[in-house]
Amino acid sequence: SERAVWAAFMLGRLHAIEERRAEAIASFTKARALAVSGAPDPLGLAVASYGEQARLMLSGQSGPCNWSDFNEGRDCGETIPPADFKQAIRLYAEQAARGSTNAQDSLTALAAWSLGHADISAALIDDPVAQRLLVAYALARVGDIAEGSGNGDSYYDPSAPNSGSSGYPDAARSAKVKPNSVLVTLVDALKRRGLEKIEGADRVAALAYRTGRYDLAATLANRQETALSWWVRAKLALRKGDTAAAVQAYARAAQAFPRNDASLDPSNASLLMGEQGVLTLSRGQYVEALAQFHQAASDSARQSRGGYYGDYAYANDMAYVAERVLTTDELKTYVDAHAPASPMPAPEAVAKAVQKQGGGAQSVRWVAVGLSAITVEDNLRQLLARRLVRDGRVEEALPYFPDDRDERFIQSTYDAEGHEVPAGWRMRAKAREYGQALDRGQHAWRASSRAQGWYEAAVIARRQGMEIMGYEQGPDYAVYGGSYPGGAGRGMGMYGNEDKPLPDNPQARAQADLPGPLVTDGERQRYAATEAKPYKRFHYRDIAADYVMKSADALPARSQAFAAVLCQGVNFVYYDQPRAEQLYLRYVKEGAAVPFSADFGQNCVEPDFAAAARFPYVQAWRTTRRWVAQHRALSAALLLAAVAGAGFGVAQWRRRRRAAKTVA
Structure with a gap:
C-alpha cells in the first residue's frame, strides 16, 4: 500500500500516547521494515520513527522526560534505567546517521545532561555508542573553568588569549583557566573501566591530553595509527622539547589529507596544518611554513564557503609569513609556483546575472563574486603586488594586481547622498x-x-x-x-600604552612583538627588515x-x-x-x-x-x-651704448669681408 509506512508510524504514535511501549516499538520497527522493502515514504517517517522510539526509552519514575528536561538540566533523567538510556542514544545515533538534525540536537542534549551527572555518565560508558558520544561532546563542547565563570560550557570570545579555537575556555592557554572537573571525571571513569575496553582510543587520548593526563594520552595514542593519534603524539613530543619527533608526528598526521581517515573533522584538519606551520616556522623553514599556512587557509575557506575570509586565523598566519618573514623574491617565487589567479567571470555573464536579479551598479561586484569566488590565492597575489610596489618594483607588481576588467575587485566609493557606488x-x-x-x-x-x-x-x-x-x-x-x-598578525599595535610604551627601533620592536622559545633570531631579523617605513x-x-x-x-x-x-x-x-x-x-x-x-x-x-x-x-x-623703471637715465645710456656697440661690430664685420674679397 502507498500509505503502509504512514499507517505503521501513526499506529506507533497512538500506542505511545496510550503508554503501550512494546506495541509502539513493534509499529515503529514495522514502519522501518516497510520502507526498507520499498514501500513509499515521501514524508521520511521511517527515519522519524527512530526518534519516536528513542523517546519511549526516556521515561523514569516521574514519567516521560522530554528535550527541555535534558536541555535545561532538570533531574527527570536520574531514574531512567541505564539500559534504556543507552538504547535511546543508539536510536538517536541511527537517526542522526540518516541526516536528521533533530536527532543531533537530541544527542547534544543527552550528552550535556549526562556529563553533568557523574554517576549517569559512568553507567553509560560501557556502551560503545554512548561512550563515543560522551567523549566527542566533551572534546567539542565542554570548556575549562575560567576565573569568574560558574562552569565550563560558557562560550568565550575565540580571539581571547585564554580561549581555544572553538571559543571555549582552554586551560592550556592560561593559568587563570583550570581543567574542567567534568572532563577529569570522565577520563577517570574510562580509565577505571579498563583501557582495553575504550572505544576510539585516539579521541580519549586527546581528552586525556586536555586534562593533563599525559602518560595516559601517550599510552592511548600509541594504540592507533590515525591522524588524531599522531597529532596527540606530536603535541606530547613538543611538551618534551623533542622537535624532531614532533616534526615526524605532524608529518604522519598530515598524510591523512586530503584522504581523511575520519579521525578528524575538516576544521580540525586545518588546525593540524596550522600547528605544523608554527613548528616549521620555528625551525627556520620559512617557505615551507608559508606552504602549510596556505594549505590551512585554503582548506578552511573551502569548508566555510567564505572565500578568503572563511577563517581569518589561518589566512592571517599565511599573510604574516608572506609579508614579514619571507623576502620579496622568496614570496614572488612561491606565488608564481603555487598561487594562480582565480578565473575572471565573463562580463557578459555578470551583466546577465545583474539584469536577472534587478540589481543596480553597486550589486555588480557581489554578483561577480557569486559567479567566481575570490580565493586565498587571489589575496596572496595582491599582498605580493603591494609589497613589490613598496619596494619600488612597480612594473613587476602589475601582473599580480587583478585584471582591470575583473568586476569582483572594483573598489567602492560614496556619492553626495551617501549611496555606495563603484569607484572609477x-x-x-x-x-x-x-x-x-x-x-x-x-x-x-x-x-x-x-x-x-x-x-x-x-x-x-x-x-x-x-x-x-x-x-x-x-x-x-x-x-x-x-x-x-590591529587584530591581525604579530605586533603590539601602533600606539603602545602607559605601562609598556612602543619600542623606538625595528630590532627592539621585533623582540617585543615576537617573544617565546618558538621564534628564531632569523625570524626576528626578517621581521625587523620588513617593517613599514615610517612605522606608522x-x-x-x-x-x-x-x-x-x-x-x-x-x-x-x-x-x-x-x-x-x-x-x-x-x-x-x-x-x-x-x-x-x-x-x-x-x-x-x-x-x-x-x-x-x-x-x-x-x-x-x-x-x-x-x-x-x-x-x-x-x-x-x-x-x-x-629696474629700468627705477633707472631711466642709466638705462637709456646703456641702451645707446649697446646700439653703438652693435653698429661698430657690424661695420667691422663688413670691413673684414671686403678685405677678404680683395685678397682673393
Whole structure:
C-alpha cells in the first residue's frame, strides 16, 4: 500500500500516547521494515520513527522526560534505567546517521545532561555508542573553568588569549583557566573501566591530553595509527622539547589529507596544518611554513564557503609569513609556483546575472563574486603586488594586481547622498600611473615636470595607497580595509600604552612583538627588515607627504604651484600635527602669499605646473622692467651704448669681408 509506512508510524504514535511501549516499538520497527522493502515514504517517517522510539526509552519514575528536561538540566533523567538510556542514544545515533538534525540536537542534549551527572555518565560508558558520544561532546563542547565563570560550557570570545579555537575556555592557554572537573571525571571513569575496553582510543587520548593526563594520552595514542593519534603524539613530543619527533608526528598526521581517515573533522584538519606551520616556522623553514599556512587557509575557506575570509586565523598566519618573514623574491617565487589567479567571470555573464536579479551598479561586484569566488590565492597575489610596489618594483607588481576588467575587485566609493557606488579607478591601472609618476619625478628633464611627477605620485599614494601599497597587517591592516588599528598578525599595535610604551627601533620592536622559545633570531631579523617605513598607521600617507616635499624642491618657491603642493600635503597628513606643521612652516618660510593661505591645508587648489615652468622667465622679465623703471637715465645710456656697440661690430664685420674679397 502507498500509505503502509504512514499507517505503521501513526499506529506507533497512538500506542505511545496510550503508554503501550512494546506495541509502539513493534509499529515503529514495522514502519522501518516497510520502507526498507520499498514501500513509499515521501514524508521520511521511517527515519522519524527512530526518534519516536528513542523517546519511549526516556521515561523514569516521574514519567516521560522530554528535550527541555535534558536541555535545561532538570533531574527527570536520574531514574531512567541505564539500559534504556543507552538504547535511546543508539536510536538517536541511527537517526542522526540518516541526516536528521533533530536527532543531533537530541544527542547534544543527552550528552550535556549526562556529563553533568557523574554517576549517569559512568553507567553509560560501557556502551560503545554512548561512550563515543560522551567523549566527542566533551572534546567539542565542554570548556575549562575560567576565573569568574560558574562552569565550563560558557562560550568565550575565540580571539581571547585564554580561549581555544572553538571559543571555549582552554586551560592550556592560561593559568587563570583550570581543567574542567567534568572532563577529569570522565577520563577517570574510562580509565577505571579498563583501557582495553575504550572505544576510539585516539579521541580519549586527546581528552586525556586536555586534562593533563599525559602518560595516559601517550599510552592511548600509541594504540592507533590515525591522524588524531599522531597529532596527540606530536603535541606530547613538543611538551618534551623533542622537535624532531614532533616534526615526524605532524608529518604522519598530515598524510591523512586530503584522504581523511575520519579521525578528524575538516576544521580540525586545518588546525593540524596550522600547528605544523608554527613548528616549521620555528625551525627556520620559512617557505615551507608559508606552504602549510596556505594549505590551512585554503582548506578552511573551502569548508566555510567564505572565500578568503572563511577563517581569518589561518589566512592571517599565511599573510604574516608572506609579508614579514619571507623576502620579496622568496614570496614572488612561491606565488608564481603555487598561487594562480582565480578565473575572471565573463562580463557578459555578470551583466546577465545583474539584469536577472534587478540589481543596480553597486550589486555588480557581489554578483561577480557569486559567479567566481575570490580565493586565498587571489589575496596572496595582491599582498605580493603591494609589497613589490613598496619596494619600488612597480612594473613587476602589475601582473599580480587583478585584471582591470575583473568586476569582483572594483573598489567602492560614496556619492553626495551617501549611496555606495563603484569607484572609477582600478588597482592595476592606478599602480601603473603611480609608477609612471615616480619615473617622471625621478628622471624628467625639466624641473617643473619632475615636480608634477612627484605631486601626481603623492596624490595616488594618499588616495589609493591602501590598495596599491598598504601592508596586509600592521601598520595599515589592509586585510580589514584599514578600519581597525590591529587584530591581525604579530605586533603590539601602533600606539603602545602607559605601562609598556612602543619600542623606538625595528630590532627592539621585533623582540617585543615576537617573544617565546618558538621564534628564531632569523625570524626576528626578517621581521625587523620588513617593517613599514615610517612605522606608522597608514604609512603611505607619510610617503605622500615626502613626495610633496620633493615636488616643492623642484618648484620656484614664490610660485603658486609651490604653495599649492604644500597645501595639499598638509591636507594629506592633517591628523599628524608635527608632520603637518613641517609642511606649513616650509610654506611660511619660503612661499609667497596666496588666496588660500588663510585656511592653508583645508581648502587647497590644484598646482599650476605650466605657470611654474614659465615662472623663472616671467620673474626675470618683471625684474628687468622694474629696474629700468627705477633707472631711466642709466638705462637709456646703456641702451645707446649697446646700439653703438652693435653698429661698430657690424661695420667691422663688413670691413673684414671686403678685405677678404680683395685678397682673393
